[in-house]
Amino acid sequence: MTIRNLDALFEPKSIAVVGASRRPGSLGSVLARNLFNGGFQGPIMPVHPRHEAIEGVLAYPSVEALPQTPDLAVIATPPDSVAELIAAFGKRGTRAAVVITAGFGEGGDGQGAERRQAILDAAKPNLLRVVGPNCLGMMVPGIGLDASFSHVAPLPGNLAFVTQSGAMVTAMLDWATPRGIGFSKVVSLGDKADVDFGDLLDYLAMDVQTRAILLYIESVAHARKFLSAARIAARNKPVIVVKGGRHAEGAKAVASHTGALAGADAVYNAVFARAGMLRVYSLEELFDAAETLSRLSVARRHPDGRARLAILTNGGGLGILATDALIDHGGKLAELSASTKAALDACLPVTWSGGNPVDIIGDAPGVRYRAALEVLLQEREADATLVMHCPTAVASATEAAKAVVETLGATAAKDRPVLAAWVGDQAVEEARRLFARHGIASYETPEQAVQGFMHLENYRRNQALLMRVPHPERDVVEPDRAAARAVLEPALAEGREWLSEAEAKALMQAYGIPVVATQVVASPAEAGAAAAALGGPVALKILSRDLTHKSDLGGVALDLEGEAAVTAAAEAMLQRIAAAAPHAKLEGFTVQTMCRRPRAEELILGVVDDPQFGPVMLFGHGGTAVEVIADKALALPPLDPMLAEAMMAETNVYRLLQGYRDRPPAAIKEVADCLVRLSQVVSDMPEITEVDVNPLLADAEGVIALDARVRIAARRDPLAAPTARLAIRPYPRELEQTVAMPDGTEIFIRPLRPTDAAGLRHAFRQLDPEDVRMRFFATIKDLSDDMLARLTQLDYDREMALAAFTSQDSGHQGLGVVRLAADPDNRRAEFAVLVRSDIKRQGVGSVLMEAILDYARERGIGEICGSVLAENAAMLALCRKLGFAATPAGEGTVAVRLQLLEDPALPRLHSQRS
16 A cells, blocks of 8 residues: 555646547547646646657657656557556656556456556556556646546546546536536546555545545455555545445355345445445435535534434425435434423414424514524434425525524534525525525435435444444453364364354354354264253254255254154154255254243344455344345444444344333343454454354343354465455454563553553543643643544554553553554654653653564564654653664754665555556
8 A cells, every 4th residue: 555656646747648649539639638738837748759749749759758757657558558658657767657548457358467467567666656557547627637538627626536437537527517516636547557546545635635535436456455545534534435336246156144145235335334434326416425524514423323303494395305305314303302392382483383394384584494493403302403495475585594594603503413405496596605605505405405414424423433432341251262273173174165053153152152052963863862961842953064054955943842852853854855955965963952032033143255355244133034134234344342233223123122012122232242252253263254143042131142154264375364354454462462671570562452442541631741741742631532533443554552551451551552653655654652650761661662663673664753852851862772863853843763674665565466
């Protein structure tokens, strides 16, 4: 992952173009016209072996003949010539290229794939970055750069649009330009041979000209890279995505319920949500969402999924339409409190609707709008307010709009979003202009306004999950990894694809997921004896690694009681299976006590291995009709309890778990814990490719799994880290260590976890104010939730924080923390260290610094740097002891720097694609 040399793409001082043409109507002529007429102020140098000039500009016969080295090359020549040109530009010192040409492996062409690799090989020695091939090009309207063959030039603005499809660029610009919508950057990625979504998300996250990032995605090639970059970008500005190919899931044979339910598009939903992005479904919706998020408060809150809207209108019909749209989109009407209704009674005519929607009657003047809106903005049960108006002959639309603007300007409820829908045309034009001038989100119809509200709510929910501050871990039991490995290894050695039911349950049990006791027997007689020993009714199941859906073939019998009944049932089962699946290898039976939980909900927990994003978690309504009901939610591991409960809240069965009528609430926290433990299973055991726990019974007594299936496969790359297949790097347990202090005592060092947030806040409150100033260069009285999230929600693939404790089980009261944040290129990283005030000068800071430097060397980070206050003599002395060079940096600070490698980016750049 790298943004190296992308400045040459977006801020070039000079450009060379190869393949520009004078032939009217050709791609090369359109490209030349756009480049030379876009307003770019630097030199644009055509390269052409036959023409003396292109568009009236002197042309040069070769790259070598150019009078100066261009920062950016634009290439639209036949495919066999591109690699040679890339090599020539790289040799000249050009740092970026846009390759318009197609013919590089699209559709599986082998020769094209070789050409594609040749481009990468030519670019790699000189770190030349390549956009494309097979793309429409790219544009930076703010500097007049149009390196594309688009028929429309974009207007300058503050939206960045990155698309995989060139056709989407032209469609987007054709739609946006007449509406006055402008862009900071427009990039068509094409085949994504080098520069891809992850690279551009990293760059645009810090681009001051970009207010929001709009994406059109068809596929993602490097899952972990994409998610790392997307999570960084989404923490800084709205990232809104349209996913193309939603229904192109392919004809994939599945052998489990999880595999059947986890379609490719549903996986992308989980990916976008985990990254804090907002997904929409059309170009128009893309712009609407960008405008909504720019104008409304997106303050984060707990993802409770309520989405409650208060509606204020002068027309009952508008209120009905808005309500219908709200329910269709999964939102709710806010319940007005008694105090709110009383306040509305006091300021509205007796004929007002008396509830939500608040219909203030068609003759409502501005003063009535103001009075009602002031009341609704105080309603705690509403997450936002929609104010609507339809034109009438007895009331002014403009006056009503002015009342809304004045009310919002005076109210203290600044974090309460307000949306407006003034319906009509000529009569409401001035009102809409008024809203635009004052930054109020305004829509033409009730349906569009409700959609805007749901965009906001979905975005806030995803942002809350991205920046969550979990509660401290609740009695998490460390799994018995040795027992789990003892189950897996024999099956792997035999080359099996599936664990037996008993093995799968033993694996779940090793990770703390409760399972019903099960005995494995070889014959009908042994089944009968096992049932007699267990006593009471039992369940009998056929045991065969060739049969995954046993009940479909008559391989399950329930509520059997007594030795004779079980023996007879087992003999009959053998006959049924022999007829239904004659080639299946039968290994015996499992006998388990019937689990009597009549008031329990049947759930499914699962894992499926997605080809792009690796393991994906599933939760939903379980049982034999699981695929018919299809009530499910997906999420990426690793999970914590908060993420698990948010995942569960997306399903209908979650509402059942909360209790209804005479049924008490189920053990929701225990269900969430099972999801967390299952995510641990797939993080620890890379050989596990698919899991079904179905059904998992959940009621007020707790949870218990009645059945489990686990699919396994030998690791594709035994040398890769066990967690390499996960799209999000899980907690790096391998970095835990016990370290001896100078006085002989020992401390425990481990990576910081999200659940350390409460402990970190407590430790911060114990710090001496002077120590806080030395660390943060400012006086900070406390850590906000947002700051805590940023400090503890680590992307372990890019940043690391190591915390020191007196012992492994000392809870969350730490001794100190050292932090390292690497740039996207992995070239340099910035460190910061803080030690508890009451244990300074005991060597904790030195031990933490040495630990983080060892980590940096292992990660291949080339340079460690930091800023230290000049008066912080102790920190400067430690830096000198560790070999840092110190340089005065002004404003009372000293820049410290330690070189670890010469240039670590050189071997890493392009490494994922070469």
